[in-house]
Amino acid sequence: MKNHVFRPLLVVIGLVAIVLIARLFIVPKDFGVWERGYMYGWHRKSNEEDWKAVKVKFQGREYCKDCHSEQYSQISTTPHAIIQCENCHGPAIDHPADPPKLTIDRSRNLCIRCHSYLPYPTTIRSKIKGINPDEHNPGIECVMCHNPHKASKPK
């Protein structure tokens, strides 16, 4: 083969080799086709572990039960028993270590998420006891009169 053909060919072969070698270093070892096949399963396997390692923030009411047993048993006898503590008290995360104190949402806005009456016949919403927030003591926090752990009647 003549030199002027052979040289550019060498250059091309060299470039291809560089790309392939670079790929060997850049692409992680666990990057490949996994359980769901080539179309859906092409990924870096260790990313599944990355996601599993995310911190859990909402611990669930059983986490609160032992230290706050009084409140836990009190609310258990009311219709509010179906509400998670953390829905109002915020995520426990590692409480009491971190954070030592939770930020409680005592706002009217929290209560009227369910208790602003909506006349929607085809949902459970219309079966929840509710008020019209524009008429029922506007501007006053619900917790001034109602105890959410006892629910129903004003305290």
Place this chain on the structure above:
Amino acid sequence: MTRRDFFKLSLKGVITAGLAKGLFELVKPEHILASTSNIRRVFLIDAHECCGCGLCVKACKLENEVPYESSVSRTWIERYVMTKDGKVHADATNAGRDGFTSTKIDLGMGKYKDIKKEDIDKAFFVPKLCNQCENPSCVQVCPVGATYQAADGVVLVDRKWCIGCGYCIMACPYGVRFFHPKYRTAEKCNFCYHRISKGLKTACVQACVFGSRKLGNLKDPNDPVTKTIMTERVWVLKEEYGTKPQVYYTNLSMEVR
């Protein structure tokens, strides 16, 4: 060519071919055969039991660190109100994060329409989240393998690998994907992978007051969610796209898109 030369040449050829194959290797069949998972995560949503409180949206944002004040969310609540004159009204202010507290429908641009009780035929709420499709179109279009389906059916996004091209956001027929305001990579519901892999409920399922949202394993015939899906009337969204969505609904209506 002597016999000796021939063997030398063959050996060189085999070594080069072997090296080349190692470099080009993308498909490893043993990985595909290795695990046939006995878990298939699915969701079951009862639209009748959703009261529109939005506590699930609040919990999801806090659990998954989606900036609370931003308008994007991994899950959202839509409200549908059908009136006697045949009209369909729908809204989802702030993804439903603060619940639905008034009969006024948000028309956008600061305009509202109040709908009176007498005018309502049906009205209900529909929680939405990623369908963890069996044939996820979002995964098909990803040019770099940053979004993929795990063995249990959950579709995940690799934040290190995502180049932010936005193809998947365009490809999802359900509009569940968005860019994470902080990481600037594609983001979506992943059934709280960090929770379900530890045997916990997802944040939204745990927060849901009336049990409207449920997580299940379709490969477990004794799972109550599986029993409902197999033996009762269930509905999926936008079946015509062929993505085989795995979030099932009961008490839905055809107006829901």
